[in-house]
Amino acid sequence: MIRDEVNQSIIISGESGAGKTETAKIAMQYLAALGGGSGIEYEILKTNPILEAFGNAKTLRNDNSSRFGKLIEIHFSETGKISGAKIQTFLLEKSRVVQCMEGERSYHIFYQLCAGAPPDLREKICLKSASEYKYLRQSNCYSINGVDDAERFYVVKEALDIVHVSKEDQESVFSMLAAVLWLGNISFIIVDNENHVEPVTDESLTTVAKLIGCDVGALKLALSTRKMRVGNDNIVQKLKLSQAIDTRDALAKSIYACLFEWLVEQINKSLAVGKRRTGRSISILDIYGFESFERNSFEQFCINYANERLQQHFNRHLFKLEQEEYIQDGIDWARVDFEDNQDCLNLFEKKPLGLLSLLDEESTFPNGTDLTFANKLKQHLHSNSCFRGERDKAFTVCHYAGEVMYDTTGFLEKNRDLLHLDSIQLLSSCSSHLPQIFASRMLAQSEKPVVGPLYKAGGADSQKLSVATKFKGQLFQLMQRLGNTTPHFIRCIKPNNSQSPGSYEQGLVLQQLRCCGVLEVVRISRSGFPTRMSHQKFARRYGFLLLENVASQDPLSVSVAILHQFNILPEMYQVGYTKLFFRTGQIGVLEDTRNRTLHGILRVQSSFRGHQARRHLRALREGIATLQSVIRGEKIRKEYAVLLQRQRAAIVIQRQIKSRITRKKYKDIHEASIIIQSVVRGWLVRRCSGNIGLMISGGIKGNESDEVVVKASFLAELQRRVLKAEAALREKEEENDILHQRLQQYESRWSEYELKMKSMEEVWQKQMRSLQSSLSIAKKSLAIDDSERNSDASVNAPSDERDYSWDTGSNNRGQESNGHGVKPMSAGLSVISRLAEEFEQRSQVFGDDAKFLVEVKSGQVEASLNPDRELRRLKQMFEAWKKDYGARLRETKVILNKLGNEEGALDRVKKKWWGRRNSARFT
Numbered sequence: 001m002i003r004d005e006v007n008q009s010i011i012i013s014g015e016s017g018a019g020k021t022e023t024a025k026i027a028m029q030y031l032a033a034l035g036g037g038s039g040i041e042y043e044i045l046k047t048n049p050i051l052e053a054f055g056n057a058k059t060l061r062n063d064n065s066s067r068f069g070k071l072i073e074i075h076f077s078e079t080g081k082i083s084g085a086k087i088q089t090f091l092l093e094k095s096r097v098v099q100c101m102e103g104e105r106s107y108h109i110f111y112q113l114c115a116g117a118p119p120d121l122r123e124k125i126c127l128k129s130a131s132e133y134k135y136l137r138q139s140n141c142y143s144i145n146g147v148d149d150a151e152r153f154y155v156v157k158e159a160l161d162i163v164h165v166s167k168e169d170q171e172s173v174f175s176m177l178a179a180v181l182w183l184g185n186i187s188f189i190i191v192d193n194e195n196h197v198e199p200v201t202d203e204s205l206t207t208v209a210k211l212i213g214c215d216v217g218a219l220k221l222a223l224s225t226r227k228m229r230v231g232n233d234n235i236v237q238k239l240k241l242s243q244a245i246d247t248r249d250a251l252a253k254s255i256y257a258c259l260f261e262w263l264v265e266q267i268n269k270s271l272a273v274g275k276r277r278t279g280r281s282i283s284i285l286d287i288y289g290f291e292s293f294e295r296n297s298f299e300q301f302c303i304n305y306a307n308e309r310l311q312q313h314f315n316r317h318l319f320k321l322e323q324e325e326y327i328q329d330g331i332d333w334a335r336v337d338f339e340d341n342q343d344c345l346n347l348f349e350k351k352p353l354g355l356l357s358l359l360d361e362e363s364t365f366p367n368g369t370d371l372t373f374a375n376k377l378k379q380h381l382h383s384n385s386c387f388r389g390e391r392d393k394a395f396t397v398c399h400y401a402g403e404v405m406y407d408t409t410g411f412l413e414k415n416r417d418l419l420h421l422d423s424i425q426l427l428s429s430c431s432s433h434l435p436q437i438f439a440s441r442m443l444a445q446s447e448k449p450v451v452g453p454l455y456k457a458g459g460a461d462s463q464k465l466s467v468a469t470k471f472k473g474q475l476f477q478l479m480q481r482l483g484n485t486t487p488h489f490i491r492c493i494k495p496n497n498s499q500s501p502g503s504y505e506q507g508l509v510l511q512q513l514r515c516c517g518v519l520e521v522v523r524i525s526r527s528g529f530p531t532r533m534s535h536q537k538f539a540r541r542y543g544f545l546l547l548e549n550v551a552s553q554d555p556l557s558v559s560v561a562i563l564h565q566f567n568i569l570p571e572m573y574q575v576g577y578t579k580l581f582f583r584t585g586q587i588g589v590l591e592d593t594r595n596r597t598l599h600g601i602l603r604v605q606s607s608f609r610g611h612q613a614r615r616h617l618r619a620l621r622e623g624i625a626t627l628q629s630v631i632r633g634e635k636i637r638k639e640y641a642v643l644l645q646r647q648r649a650a651i652v653i654q655r656q657i658k659s660r661i662t663r664k665k666y667k668d669i670h671e672a673s674i675i676i677q678s679v680v681r682g683w684l685v686r687r688c689s690g691n692i693g694l695m696i697s698g699g700i701k702g703n704e705s706d707e708v709v710v711k712a713s714f715l716a717e718l719q720r721r722v723l724k725a726e727a728a729l730r731e732k733e734e735e736n737d738i739l740h741q742r743l744q745q746y747e748s749r750w751s752e753y754e755l756k757m758k759s760m761e762e763v764w765q766k767q768m769r770s771l772q773s774s775l776s777i778a779k780k781s782l783a784i785d786d787s788e789r790n791s792d793a794s795v796n797a798p799s800d801e802r803d804y805s806w807d808t809g810s811n812n813r814g815q816e817s818n819g820h821g822v823k824p825m826s827a828g829l830s831v832i833s834r835l836a837e838e839f840e841q842r843s844q845v846f847g848d849d850a851k852f853l854v855e856v857k858s859g860q861v862e863a864s865l866n867p868d869r870e871l872r873r874l875k876q877m878f879e880a881w882k883k884d885y886g887a888r889l890r891e892t893k894v895i896l897n898k899l900g901n902e903e904g905a906l907d908r909v910k911k912k913w914w915g916r917r918n919s920a921r922f923t
């Protein structure tokens, strides 16, 4: 399609059950895989289960026999991708809805609905099992081996969802199906002597009325009467049983056929979504195969006519056009004979004496019957080689695929396919939307130019194209469409008649091969030149394979050069006036070489382009990396600056917040401590002035009427403060304990000091006492010496002089040494007395001072001085005095020693006193 820019068609033909539908599905799957990608191909494939459910049925020859013809046109975009599709259907076998042979079934969807409808749907559309419906019961066949109808129902529902049939519409479709089934159950009773009937008002009648949404009375009338126009009058004719049944069945068939058409329309709407008209398409034609049964009726007549048309198309393309082309191009060839079915086609189509024309003619006659039709055929067509009149109402046609005998019973009725206007009006009066759509469609069809019947007595029935005429028109259109495409024929061959695998009936197969002209096709392919190409196209297509330049550039020279270069044998091709003709397989060699070369060129190009692209990409990447690093660096720097600013701001904020928190905390503590203080002070004051407090509280009690309403928050605040105060109090108590401990430590140390002081004092006391005793001994000894001296020596010198003469010093001592020696002794005595006196005073002073300081320290006496420091000072003074006193004592000793040397008496004194004195040392 893309290479030749010509639309293609795949025409699948073969007997019923040969595998046309399966092949069509395989072809669709192949095209979907090849040109899929947009998703529409999935929808296209999903149309198969829907069309099969509504248009296929089990026949004796095929469990899944298509009871309609189908042309699916798959549209492609410029790039070869599927962009949409359109389905056209041909001649649905309506009669199967109301009538089918023993062992066959009606359309699958009825059985699927009965088996698979969920309970709520069953209830809504008043559905029963398949065996409850007369239409399904009559053939006594409800199931197909290996097929689960319930499961298939879900597949159909899913497919309806996929092709966008809404849930409401699906429900309406199922209601229509149920209505058709219930229509079949409507029965009639004879109401008068003329055998006129009326429908029985039972469940069937009321359910149909409910499902299509009409009045029960209106339905009854539509099924039992017929309005007619006689002259200017409208009369109502009551129907007899057979007429009423026909009316009922016609209504059921029409509803089903309209439903099928409507569904195809919905599918087409869905498949057309997003379809872009490029004009490129591949059509697949799957039309019912040639049929020949024991009893063949109008349906087989139409089906076999269609197959004749297709066979003609096949012959035309493979034999006629082929051979005409050979002649036109003036090539040398051997003519191939083939079975041309043109005569048979003429038998059908010739005007005015063809099968179809005569059928239409008879159908328009009010008094025409199947028998009159059969007689007419025999009368007019007996000379036609393809026709043979049979006994009674039968005739035989010699089809390309074999002879088929047709029984004309029901031909006229089926060809007329009449639905009374009453029935159409009934549908248009329905409240459900689908019957209304069906009615308007039927009315629109009846308004078209009429070739169809004029009903008996000039009735007011719907007048429309006869079925055969309509079908013929459809086939012509189809042939026209196929004529604009390059056809590809698929011949399906049925291996056996028993629908069983692995069984191959040679006779049957050979008969099919003969019938459909495959043997002639093989012959013509072998002797003829099935592949052809214009010189220009050939030169253009393969010219680039030439290794050397051809001097002349005209297409023919180039083409011949190519043929030489590839050593194509002269008997394998023919050069025509405008085209080159090749025997089977020859062009394939050239095509292979072309493909290989193109592939090689593509590889080289792709390698080079890849190299270029990689280089470009590398440069781009490096550039991008540099750019990115610059931009990222800049970005990060900016971000960092912002972050830094934020961090600083955060620090400032934190500082502010922390300081605020700390201030608040401090304030709280401060306030709490004030409260504690006030509470403690208050408590102290109240304790101290208990009486006053009692008086005040008494006063308050007295004014109980002035109660203060204390708010809970205030109380809570108070409690909080009390708790805080208690905590602070506890803290203070702890502090107090610590201080108390320290105080005890100080006290223990103080008592240690005191003990030391006392021991020192005792030492001093002892020393004092020893000094005093030494002094008193010294005094006494001096007094004894003095009295002895006074008695022994002169007594001129007054006694008081003895106390003061020591201070005269050396002078006095000189006098004493020069004079008498009494005076120095008394002077020494007075010095010692003074020393003793001083000692007394000083020890008294030191003792008093030390005692005072001890009292201050122990807190017995209050004084603004530091007892420790004063004590240290006192000790220093004592040390200084002791040193001075010791020096003076030593001086006195030296003087006394001198005196003692002069007077022996003094030695004793000295020895006595100083001996003791030395033993009592100052420390």
Ligand SMILES: Nc1ncnc2c1ncn2[C@@H]1O[C@H](COP(=O)(O)OP(=O)(O)OP(=O)(O)O)[C@@H](O)[C@H]1O
Binding pocket: 014, 015, 016, 017, 018, 019, 020, 021, 022, 023, 062, 063, 064, 065, 066, 067, 287, 288, 289, 492
């Ligand atoms: N390629 C196949 N592989 C396996 N089985 C096949 C194949 N083609 C057909 N069949 C079997 O044959 C049966 C009939 O095939 P199909 O329905 O395609 O026939 P048909 O030619 O379309 O018949 P009709 O004209 O009645 O519609 C299928 O249900 C299937 O069982």
